[in-house]
Amino acid sequence: MLASLSLRGRDSRALLPALFLLLLLPALAMAVHGLNDRLPMREWPALLAPHTLPQIIASASLLPRSLAALLCGAALGLAGALFQHVLRNRMAAPETVGTAGGAQLALALTTLFAPSLLDGGRVWVAFGGGLIAVALVFALAWRQKLEPLPLILAGMIVTLYCGALGSALILMNEQYLVSLFVWGSGSLVQNDWSAIRLLAPMLAAGMMACLVLLRPLVLLELGDEAARSLGVPLFALRAAALAVAVFLSTAVISSIGLFGFIGLAGPTLASFAGARTLRQRLLWSPLLAMALLWLTDQTVQQIDRLLGDPLPTGAITALFGAPLILLLLPQMKAHGGLWQGTVSVIRSAAPWRRVILLAMLVLAAAIVALCWGRGPQGWRWIGDLHELTPLLPWRLPRSAAALAAGGLLAAAGMILQRLTANPMASPEVLGITSGAAIGMISMLYIAPSAAGFTHVVAASAGALGVLLVILLLGRRSAFSPDRILLAGIALGALFDALTAVLTANGDPRAVILLNWTMGSTYRVDGAQATLTVGIAVVLLGLTPLISRWLTILPLGDGTSRSLGLSLGRTRLLLLIMTAAMTATATLVIGPLSFIGLMAPHLARMLGLHTVPSQMAGAILSGGLLMLAADWAGRMVLFPFQLPAGLMATLFGAPLVMWLLTRKR
Amino acid sequence: MACGVFVPRAIRTLVLAVCLLLAPGSSLWAAEPARRIVSLDWGLTETLLALGVVPVAVADVPGYRGWVVEPALPEGVVDLGSRFEPNLEQLQQLKPDLILATPYQNPLKPLLEQIAPVETIAIYEEDASGRDSGNHPLERAVAATRHLGSLTDRQSEAEALIADTDALFLAARQRLETAGAEAHRPLYIATSVDERHVWLYARNSLFQDVFERLGLSNAWQAETNFWGFSSAGYDELADAPEARLLLLRPLPSGVEASLARNPLWNALPFVRAQRVALIDPVLMFGTLPASGRFARLLVLTLTGAPL
Numbered sequence: 003m004l005a006s007l008s009l010r011g012r013d014s015r016a017l018l019p020a021l022f023l024l025l026l027l028p029a030l031a032m033a034v035h036g037l038n039d040r041l042p043m044r045e046w047p048a049l050l051a052p053h054t055l056p057q058i059i060a061s062a063s064l065l066p067r068s069l070a071a072l073l074c075g076a077a078l079g080l081a082g083a084l085f086q087h088v089l090r091n092r093m094a095a096p097e098t099v100g101t102a103g104g105a106q107l108a109l110a111l112t113t114l115f116a117p118s119l120l121d122g123g124r125v126w127v128a129f130g131g132g133l134i135a136v137a138l139v140f141a142l143a144w145r146q147k148l149e150p151l152p153l154i155l156a157g158m159i160v161t162l163y164c165g166a167l168g169s170a171l172i173l174m175n176e177q178y179l180v181s182l183f184v185w186g187s188g189s190l191v192q193n194d195w196s197a198i199r200l201l202a203p204m205l206a207a208g209m210m211a212c213l214v215l216l217r218p219l220v221l222l223e224l225g226d227e228a229a230r231s232l233g234v235p236l237f238a239l240r241a242a243a244l245a246v247a248v249f250l251s252t253a254v255i256s257s258i259g260l261f262g263f264i265g266l267a268g269p270t271l272a273s274f275a276g277a278r279t280l281r282q283r284l285l286w287s288p289l290l291a292m293a294l295l296w297l298t299d300q301t302v303q304q305i306d307r308l309l310g311d312p313l314p315t316g317a318i319t320a321l322f323g324a325p326l327i328l329l330l331l332p333q334m335k336a337h338g339g340l341w342q343g344t345v346s347v348i349r350s351a352a353p354w355r356r357v358i359l360l361a362m363l364v365l366a367a368a369i370v371a372l373c374w375g376r377g378p379q380g381w382r383w384i385g386d387l388h389e390l391t392p393l394l395p396w397r398l399p400r401s402a403a404a405l406a407a408g409g410l411l412a413a414a415g416m417i418l419q420r421l422t423a424n425p426m427a428s429p430e431v432l433g434i435t436s437g438a439a440i441g442m443i444s445m446l447y448i449a450p451s452a453a454g455f456t457h458v459v460a461a462s463a464g465a466l467g468v469l470l471v472i473l474l475l476g477r478r479s480a481f482s483p484d485r486i487l488l489a490g491i492a493l494g495a496l497f498d499a500l501t502a503v504l505t506a507n508g509d510p511r512a513v514i515l516l517n518w519t520m521g522s523t524y525r526v527d528g529a530q531a532t533l534t535v536g537i538a539v540v541l542l543g544l545t546p547l548i549s550r551w552l553t554i555l556p557l558g559d560g561t562s563r564s565l566g567l568s569l570g571r572t573r574l575l576l577l578i579m580t581a582a583m584t585a586t587a588t589l590v591i592g593p594l595s596f597i598g599l600m601a602p603h604l605a606r607m608l609g610l611h612t613v614p615s616q617m618a619g620a621i622l623s624g625g626l627l628m629l630a631a632d633w634a635g636r637m638v639l640f641p642f643q644l645p646a647g648l649m650a651t652l653f654g655a656p657l658v659m660w661l662l663t664r665k666r
Numbered sequence: 667m668a669c670g671v672f673v674p675r676a677i678r679t680l681v682l683a684v685c686l687l688l689a690p691g692s693s694l695w696a697a698e699p700a701r702r703i704v705s706l707d708w709g710l711t712e713t714l715l716a717l718g719v720v721p722v723a724v725a726d727v728p729g730y731r732g733w734v735v736e737p738a739l740p741e742g743v744v745d746l747g748s749r750f751e752p753n754l755e756q757l758q759q760l761k762p763d764l765i766l767a768t769p770y771q772n773p774l775k776p777l778l779e780q781i782a783p784v785e786t787i788a789i790y791e792e793d794a795s796g797r798d799s800g801n802h803p804l805e806r807a808v809a810a811t812r813h814l815g816s817l818t819d820r821q822s823e824a825e826a827l828i829a830d831t832d833a834l835f836l837a838a839r840q841r842l843e844t845a846g847a848e849a850h851r852p853l854y855i856a857t858s859v860d861e862r863h864v865w866l867y868a869r870n871s872l873f874q875d876v877f878e879r880l881g882l883s884n885a886w887q888a889e890t891n892f893w894g895f896s897s898a899g900y901d902e903l904a905d906a907p908e909a910r911l912l913l914l915r916p917l918p919s920g921v922e923a924s925l926a927r928n929p930l931w932n933a934l935p936f937v938r939a940q941r942v943a944l945i946d947p948v949l950m951f952g953t954l955p956a957s958g959r960f961a962r963l964l965v966l967t968l969t970g971a972p973l
Contacts, residue, residue, distance in 0.1 A: 055934070062930040063901040375755065396754045642747040643751055
């Protein structure tokens with residue numbers, strides 16, 4: 003919509019500065035007004051050598067806060083422009099390559115295990131963590147030559163994994179890690195110039211590097227083939243430019259905090275306002291991002307004065323950033339070919355024998371989960387039914403619900419991977435889990451003491467909402483796989499932002515929220531377990547009916563059509579089914595787990611290649627993983643309990659990363 | 667318990683029946699004070715201990731020892747894990763006959779009630795209307811003490827605890843009065859969140875009520891949430907130049923060192939005048955024992971001598 007308003011040709015030269023001033027002037031006015039409130043204008047010359055307290059506050063708090071907003075905005079805008087140029091993806095942003103997650107995890111680990119390092123070294127700890135995470139993401143995407151989509155998916159998985167580990171640490175040490183909540187949501191509050199002194203030289207270095215890289219980067223615009231024929235070392239150039247972008251974004255993250263979507267908003271605004279050449283984008287993206295973050299922060303300060311409770315600026319930027327991605331989606335060019343899956347023809351000699359073995363394994367695990375556990379007398383195997391009965395109300399619903407949820411997610415993942423011909427698709431990526439989570443959280447805050455049933459309703463409404471968004475977006479592009487996946491990523495980010503806002507003010511409910519988002523089966527009672535298992539039986543029972551579709555769809559649109567498949571209707575039905583499966587599972591084990599991603603691959607590794615046997619294998623192994631994760635989560639830190647979804651992530655993410663690096 | 671397995675059921679039933687018949691006013695069984703009590707909240711736990719009742723189990727034992735400190739939790743009290751997700755299996759096997767909880771644990775109630783009756787005691791609670799209509803945790807803690815006293819048949823101990831705490835407030839007030847104006851500067855009482863943010867306790871907090879009983883004034887007048895605190899940056903602490911800052915231990919790691927280097931911190935009036943004190947942990951969301959402990963810590967900090 004905005005794009006249609008954007009002017010082309012010569013007029014754009016006037017539009018860019020106009021937009022810049024439109025953002026900058028109100029911010030400047032608010033900043034001057036705010037400073038004047040604290041320190042009358044005639045005293046401003048004293049800011050160079052402050053003596054009185056108002057002078058010191060103005061010079062050590064207000065000025066650096068404005069400057070921090072400007073520097074962060076500029077660095078993130080520049081990084082975003084580089085990412086977008088190199089990855090040829092208008093959705094690339096500093097956050098999508100894993101820096102934030104890595105930095106946050108490094109800080110959490112250091113706070114717990116080597117607090118002395120934080121004294122003066124806080125910035126470098128976060129910096130190191132961010133760099134390691136980015137290196138991991140690049141390593142995972144290396145085989146695909148850092149192509150756009152693999153890189154962003156790898157970034158998302160690493161970010162999720164770091165986030166899961168970080169959340170586990172926060173859960174285990176509720177009160178000590180409050181400061182990470184505040185940092186994680188991007189506060190610009192400053193008390194001195196130290197962050198500025200750290201950030202300014204890093205930004206300057208990044209800008210120098212950009213100048214050096216500018217000429218070869220311009221050649222990238224000609225396309226890979228043309229650039230290569232001009233002798234541009236494409237791979238080295240991309241790696242260098244990405245390194246600069248990563249450096250800039252980690253610098254911001256480590257010295258100030260997270261402001262993810264500013265890095266996306268800057269370049270986006272720049273191209274909407276008509277920046278066409280790389281030179282224009284590298285100039286205007288940082289300027290617009292800078293003005294935007296400053297304006298946001300000044301507005302947040304005004305709201306703070308009204309509300310009393312400080313809002314984290316970074317989380318606010320993310321709240322409007324996520325819808326921005328959704329707005330961008332229709333303009334994305336669908337990637338063709340990159341993710342076309344191959345249909346395997348190798349078949350295991352006796353697939354069903356393996357499926358039956360797997361089923362027996364699930365049964366054995368279920369018995370262990372019910373009978374073996376820790377209690378006041380330590381580890382005990384309780385085989386006697388009479389003795390077991392009083393414990394069953396606690397063990398049975400959780401185990402049964404975990405098993406059913408794992409199976410549902412696995413089936414949903416299987417459908418999605420076949421549907422999109424994309425081995426990295428999963429319900430977590432689709433965003434349905436995030437939608438359910440947003441619904442559930444809203445209920446937790448609107449009516450905190452409401453009964454569990456209302457949570458079920460709220461989460462289903464959220465999942466349905468996301469489904470509708472996906473259907474709307476999807477219809478325009480005939481359910482193009484890539485767009486649906488990217489919409490999912492955007493919704494996931496929106497959910498993260500919402501969580502950050504809600505947890506930053508230190509409300510004790512944040513812990514309940516964290517527990518649930520990490521997939522705790524704690525609140526599952528008999529009724530919910532029955533419901534979950536019932537829905538699972540129905541939905542999973544339907545899967546044999548869709549085997550034919552799932553076999554044909556990966557062969558490509560043309561083949562599918564020629565075999566008599568109505569593409570739009572088939573995809574719609576499969577999406578609805580996936581959504582129902584995902585929503586049911588999310589209610590039990592939260593929005594984050596890799597079960598849906600992993601289980602289909604596990605089944606394939608077990609030699610199950612035909613659709614019906616792979617589906618059965620995926621459901622069984624997904625259920626088994628979740629059951630094991632739930633049991634382990636209850637036992638590892640007894641009497642404290644770790645959420646099942648979190649445990650499944652800790653088990654599963656390394657496996658997923660290995661899958662990513664595997665040759666296709 | 668354990669020997670019960672070996673006694674034939676018929677004999678047990680007979681003995682029980684005889685006991686019931688012989689017991690004077692056997693209908694009193696219904697009002698029998700709870701024996702096996704479990705407490706899921708630190709504030710309720712401290713009141714129970716002050717009444718001389720040792721709970722069978724409490725939630726988050728390491729947390730209690732770190733954040734509440736006294737009354738000391740005896741060894742042998744079973745840990746139930748997180749206050750937000752107490753371990754239900756563990757709870758079940760301890761066979762409690764009363765579970766004490768607070769409103770923030772309301773979502774757990776249906777689960778807990780399957781194990782034993784749940785008594786929800788509210789000290790800090792969001793107003794149903796969502797408005798801040800003013801809460802006085804100290805008054806509610808007094809009521810909670812009486813309530814816990816009658817639940818555990820320790821009515822006289824409860825009255826004694828209330829009277830002792832009152833007497834303690836009075837003695838503390840007098841000690842502060844003799845200490846003069848220096849001890850009556852407005853106080854900021856805060857928890858350090860990180861090197862840029864604090865939680866300041868004021869209206870709706872237990873600490874505010876204790877300030878009022880001791881004749882002290884709070885330097886932080888801003889709106890607070892129903893837990894009685896609001897979050898702020900250090901620069902917002904300059905509005906009361908004559909104030910003193912009390913920071914609750916434990917501080918997050920690295921904060922002390924980074925504050926020492928911070929020009930804004932060093933320019934704050936209470937820092938320049940060396941009116942900053944670290945005080946030992948005391949439960950900010952506590953009940954009567956915490957209020958008494960806070961009063962004693964205040965006297966120690968403001969006059970330099972224990973009460």
